[in-house]
Amino acid sequence: MLRIFGRTSSSNTQKVLWALHELGLRERCTFEPTSKRIGSGSELLCELSGHEPFGQSKAFLSACGPSATIPVLVDSAQGREDVCVWESNSIVRYLAQAYGPAPLFDGTPGGLAEASSWMDYALSGNDYTPCWGSTNHWLIDEVARTPCEHRDRARVKRYHEDFVILAARVSSHLVASGRPFLTRQGFSVADIAIGCELNRHVQCAIVAQRDGLIDAQLTSSHFRGVITSSSGTLLGEDTYMGRLLSRRAFREQVWLNEAKHTALAKTGHLQELQGAQLPHERVVAVMREGIIG
Numbered sequence: 001m002l003r004i005f006g007r008t009s010s011s012n013t014q015k016v017l018w019a020l021h022e023l024g025l026r027e028r029c030t031f032e033p034t035s036k037r038i039g040s041g042s043e044l045l046c047e048l049s050g051h052e053p054f055g056q057s058k059a060f061l062s063a064c065g066p067s068a069t070i071p072v073l074v075d076s077a078q079g080r081e082d083v084c085v086w087e088s089n090s091i092v093r094y095l096a097q098a099y100g101p102a103p104l105f106d107g108t109p110g111g112l113a114e115a116s117s118w119m120d121y122a123l124s125g126n127d128y129t130p131c132w133g134s135t136n137h138w139l140i141d142e143v144a145r146t147p148c149e150h151r152d153r154a155r156v157k158r159y160h161e162d163f164v165i166l167a168a169r170v171s172s173h174l175v176a177s178g179r180p181f182l183t184r185q186g187f188s189v190a191d192i193a194i195g196c197e198l199n200r201h202v203q204c205a206i207v208a209q210r211d212g213l214i215d216a217q218l219t220s221s222h223f224r225g226v227i228t229s230s231s232g233t234l235l236g237e238d239t240y241m242g243r244l245l246s247r248r249a250f251r252e253q254v255w256l257n258e259a260k261h262t263a264l265a266k267t268g269h270l271q272e273l274q275g276a277q278l279p280h281e282r283v284v285a286v287m288r289e290g291i292i293g
Contacts, residue, residue, distance in 0.1 A: 002029035005056050005064075006071030007038060009144075009261035011136060011196045012088035013071040014254045018192055019092045021249035023099045032056065034070055038145065043261055045145045061086075089119045092189050104192070106185040114183045118190035122197055130162035132197045139163070139204040144262045148211065156213045163201045164223075170194065170240070171226045180243055187247075195244045199254050202227060202241065203262045235284045242284070251283055 002025060006013030020029055032055060038044070039051020046053060061068040065086030073091045075083040075098070085091045093116065096104035105111045125131020138159045142151050173182070182190040208214045229236040236242050244250045258264070 001076045003074040003076065004029055004031045004071060005034040005061075005074075006031070007033060007035040007055075008257040009038065009043065010035075010070055011140070011200045011254075011258070012069075014199075014257055015088045015192050015196045016071050016073065016091050016095075017253040017257075018196070018249050019095045019104060019189070021253050022103055022192075022247075023095060025095070025099060034061070034072075036061070036069070043144055043263075044147065045141065048146060048150070089123065089189075089193055092192055093119070096189050103187060105188045111183070111185045111188070114185070115188040115190035118182050119193040122193040130165045132166060135159045135162045135166065136197060136200055139208075140200060140262075143204045143207050143211075143213070151213065153213055156208050160205055160208060160214050163205065167198065167201070167223055167226050170198070171224055174225045174240055181240075191244065195250065196254055198226065198241060199244070199250075199258055203258050203264050207262050207264055245283055255283055 002020070004013070004016055004020070006016065008014070008017070008031075017031075020026065033040075034055025036053045036058065037046060038053075039046045039049050040054040042049040042051045044051075056072075058068055061070070061072065064072045064074075064084050067086065069086070071086075071088055071091060073083075073085045073094070075085070075094075077083070083094070085094045092104070093112070096112070101107035101111075105115050122132050125133060127134050138155055142156050142159075146152075170182075179186075181187045182194060205214065224230065226240045228234055229238045229242075233239075235245065237246065245255065
């Protein structure tokens with residue numbers, strides 16, 4: 001039995017849920033909602049909403065790993081001692097090696113190393129230069145977890161500009177390599193790590209634009225091949241995000257969970273998209289409406 005402790009609005013938890021569904025492990029895992037920063041029944045930070053953290057205690061999370069953060073995976077396979085893994089990228093790599101390799105890597109040390117380089121890149125950096133971690137943290141906290149009247153417009157602008165730089169690096173790699181995904185082996189754990197980051201940033205940018213926090217920039221050349229096609233089509237099937245959206249596991253475990261958190265989609269849209277079948281075309285329509293509506 002696989003037990004996952006986390007929060008569906010956490011991009012790190014979304015990586016794990018995506019990997020589990022790609023591997024067909026949905027029926028073998030239980031999800032136990034747990035959060036330290038977001039209270040139950042709210043999308044806001046606990047200190048702003050007054051709600052309390054929920055799920056497993058900090059003592060439990062600290063016993064799993066020194067950072068005491070989500071997600072955490074406990075694998076209680078029969079015949080051996082429980083395996084406890086913390087840190088999202090390590091969990092994804094563990095699942096790929098224990099229950100894969102297909103479709104998460106090609107089964108070779110070289111393939112895993114190539115994909116792991118991108119996973120480590122998603123975690124690298126500091127607050128002095130553009131990096132995924134700081135950009136992710138500050139954008140989502142301001143756009144989704146802080147009431148409109150308390151948002152820091154300058155902070156949103158700064159970290160959106162960092163995102164433009166980071167997205168341009170992914171775009172340059174995809175254009176130069178001519179590959180549909182990040183590595184030579186095709187779709188892999190590399191795309192899970194970077195894809196969750198891009199999804200969060202794109203949705204935050206759409207909402208920030210909608211709410212007047214930033215200017216419209218999602219059609220710029222920096223996003224060519226990632227969000228816009230060579231013809232300028234938003235989220236076309238020939239873009240990196242378009243290819244990710246064609247994967248049901250991504251649409252249901254990443255895009256939809258993030259859309260609930262960022263309030264990208266209207267309530268009616270979420271009710272429509274909540275069903276077992278989440279069509280690619282409808283997801284793209286909702287995102288385009290947010291960008292150009």
